[in-house]
Amino acid sequence: MASPTGESALDITDQGLRDLVERYSTRGPRYTSYPTAPQWTDAVDSNVYRDVLRNHTDPSPIALYAHIPFCKRLCLYCACNVRITGKQTLVERYLDAIKKETETTAELFTTRPQLAQMHFGGGTPTFLTPDQLAGVIDTFDAHFQSIPGAERSIEVDPRVTTVEHLEMLNAKGFQRISMGVQDLDAKVQETVKREYSEEQLIEFVADARRIGFEGVNLDLIYGLPFQTEQTWQRTVDSIISIRPDRLAVFGYAHVPWIKPHQKTLEQFGLPTPEQRLSLAIQCRRALIDAGYFAIGLDHFALPDDGMAVAFQQGDIHRNFMGYTVQDTDTMVAFGVSSIGDFPAAYVHNQMDTGKYIDQIEAGGLAVTQGHLLSAEDRMRRRIIVRLMGNFHILPDKIEQEFGVSFNDHFASEIDELEKFVEQGILRHDETGWHATLEGTFVVRNIAMIFDRYLETDRDTTKRYSRTI
Template sequence: MTAVSTDLLRRFDVPGPRYTSYPTADRFVEAFRQEEYVHALDQRRSGAVARALPLSLYVHIPFCESLCYYCACNKIITKQHDRANIYLRYLGQEMDLHTAHCGTGQVVSQLHLGGGSPTFLSDDGLRELMAGLRRGFSLAPGGEYSIEVDPRTVNADRLAVLAGLGFNRLSFGVQDFDAEVQKAVHRIQPAQQVFALVEAARSLGFDSVNVDLIYGLPRQTPESFDRTLAQVVQLRPDRIALYAYAHLPERFKPQRHIVAANLPAAAAKLSMLSRSLDALLDAGYVYVGMDHFALPSDALAVAKRQGRLHRNFQGYSTQPDCDLIALGVSAIGRVGATYSQNAKTLQEYYDLLDQGRLPVVRGLALTRDDLVRRAVIMALMCQGIVLYESIEQGWLIDFKQYFAAELSHLHEMVEQGLVQINPDGIEVTAMGWFFVRGIAMVFDRYLQADRNRERFSRII
C-alpha cells in the first residue's frame, strides 16, 4: 500500500459512517414501530421467493462483568448472572412472536451471538438459548454459526460446550496485547491466555477463528502495535478484524475514562493502519476490505475473490443479502426493504414484550432511491468497483444521468488517485481503500444535506 501523504489525510480524513447499512442507523425514525415491522414479516411469509431464501439471525446479549473503556456497544455491566435468566425468558417470548408472523421452521444459514459478552451466559443458559432457537427455526447444515468470546470468560472446556451446541466460528476480542494499553482501557488478558484458547479451538475443529484488534487506543504507538501484530501473525487466526478506535466520549460514557492526551495522533493512527496492512499482507493474509483480513482459504477471502462479498450490521460477510432477524435489546434487523431496531433499554424491551408486542421502537422503510444508492455503496465497500451496466439493468436507470452530481464530486478524488472513473464504471484504487468510506459518502443522499457529521468516527 502506498504511503498516504499528510495533505491527503488533511483533505479526506473526515467523520463519516461505516456503512454496515444504507441508509445508516441514525436515519431510522420512531414512526416505524411494531406495525410496520409486522407488515414486513407478513410480506416475507406470503412471498414465495423471500420465503424460500434462508434467514440470518442475530442475538444480542448485553451483559458484561467489567467495563472496557473504549466500548461503544449497548451493554450492561453486572456480576449478577441471574439477570441473564430473566433476559433469556424474554428472548424466548420475542422468538415466539416472530415465528407467529413468519412461521416456524424458517431455514437459517447464519447465526451470530454478539454483545456485550455472549459468554457471560452460563453453559446452561447457552443451551437454553440454542434450544429455543432450534424450536423456532431450522439451522441449516453447513451454516455459519458464530459467537463473540471474551477470552477472560472461557476455558477449553467451555469452548467444547460451544462446539457441542453447534457453533463453528469464534471471534475473540483481543484489541491489543500490550500490557500498558490493556491497563489504559481496563481490559487485562495475557497473550498466553488467548494463544491457549485458539489452540484449543483448533483442536475442537472450529471452522474459523477471528481475532478483533483496535488501533488508536490510549498509550498505543506504531512500534507497540507492531509487537501486537507480530504476536497475532504468530497466532495466525483465520480472520482478523482491525478497527479504528473512535473517541466519542460525548456519546459513549465509558470513553470518558480515557485520557484524551494519551491517544495517538492522527498521523500515528495512519502509520498503524499502513504498517498493519504491510505486516498482514506479508504474512499471507488477504485484505478483504476496510477492516477485515482473512487467510486465502477462509470463506471470507474466497467470497472476495469470487465477487460474493457482502456487508451487514456485523461487518463483512459471505452471506447474500438475506433477511436478518435481530433478537434482543437494541438489536438491528433487516426484513425486505426495511430496517428495524429494538428498544435500547432492558426496561422498555421487557415492557413491550409484557404487552405482547414485538419490541421494535424505530426503523425505516427504504425508498427506491435508498435501494439504488445502497447497491452502489455496497459495491464500493465490498468489491471496490461499481459497474454502470449492472446498476442500470438492476434498477432501470441511466447511471451517469442519475448520479451526475456525484460523479462530478468524485473528480477531486480522481485527481488525488483515490478513484478511477472508467467508461464502464468506478473503481477504488489501492490508495483509495484507505478512504473507501469517504468515497461511499459521495453517494449518501442523506449525508450530503447533513451538516452535523461530528457524531461519526473519522474514516482513518
C-alpha cells in the same frame, strides 16, 4: 506482496500518508446500513415491524443475530450496548424475553424462512453459562431451520469462556469464534481496563482449534492511548504468529458524547489522525507481508479462508455483523438494541435492557425505531454496500437490478467520482470505478457521495467517528 487492488501496500510514502489525512480526514458513517441510524425515526415501531414480518415473502435463506448485552466489567473503549451486572434474576428474565421475542417473530412470518447464518454478539455471549447459551440456541433451532452448511459464529471473551462453552458450541454447529484482543501491550491493556496475557490467548485459541472450531477471528484496535509503533508492532507480530483465519483491525471510535465512559481515555492522550493512519498502514503492511488478504475497510483473511475467496470473486457482503460471505438480504435480530435488516426496512430494538424485557413481556416485540426503505434508498444501499465490501461501483449491475440509466440518475455523483479519479483515489475503466490502494483507506469518503441524507444532515461532526 501485492494487495488485492493490485498495488503494493508499501507504495504509500509518509508524505502520501499525510496528504491522505489532510485531504480526507473528516467524520462520516461506517455504512453498516444505509440510510444510517441517525436518519431512523420512531415512526417504525413494533406494529410496523409486525407488518414487515407478515409481508416478507422472499423464500431466500436469512441471517439471524442475537445480542447478549451482559459483561462483567466495562472496557473503557467500548462502544457496544452493554449491561454490567452480576444479577442472575435479570439474566433469567432476559433469556425468557429472547424466547418470547423469537416465538412472536416466527409466528408472524407468513413463510417461515430458513437460516443461512446465525451469529451471537454482545456484550459477551459467553457471560451466559453453557446451559443458558444452549437454551437460546435451541430456541432458535426450534423456530428456524438452518440450511446445510449454514454458518454459525459467536463473539467470545477468553476471560469468561470455558472449555465447556466451546464444546457445547461446537456440538451445536458453531464453526467460528471471534475474539476482541484489541492490543496485547500491558500498559495499553491496563489503561483501557481489558487485561489479558498473550499466553492465555495462545492457550485459548489452541483449545478452540483442538475442539474443532474451523475459523478463529481476532479483532485489534488502533488509536488507543499509549500505542506506539514499537508496541503495536509487537502486538501485530504476536497475532500473526497465532495465525487467525481472519482479522478485523478497527480504528478506535472515540464517541464520548454517546459513550461518556470513553472520556476517561482523553487524559492519557489519544493518537492524532496521522498517527492512527500510520498504525493502520503499519498493521496492513505486516499482515499482507504475512500472506493475508486485505478485505474491505478493515478485514484481513488467509488466502484459503472463505472470505478471501469471496473477495477475489467480488462477492463480499456487508451488514450489521460487518463483512460477510453469506449473501443474505435479510437479517432477523433478537435482543436489546439489536437491528433487523429487511429488504423493505431497518428495525431497531429498545436500547435499555430493563425496558426491552418489559416491552417483550407486554407484547412480544420491542422495536422503537427504524426506517422504511424507498426504492431510491434500496438502490443507494446496494451501491454503498458493494463499494464498502468490494471497492468498486459497477453501473451495469445497478442498471440490471434497478432498471435505471446510471449515467442519467447519478450524473452529479459521477462528477464527484471523477474528482476522486483525478486525485488518484479511484480509477475508471469500462466496467466502472475501482478504489486504488489509497482509495481503500478512504472508501467511507467515496461512499458518502451516494448518501443523499448527508446533504440535509451536514452536522455530521458530532454523530460519526473519523473516516481516518
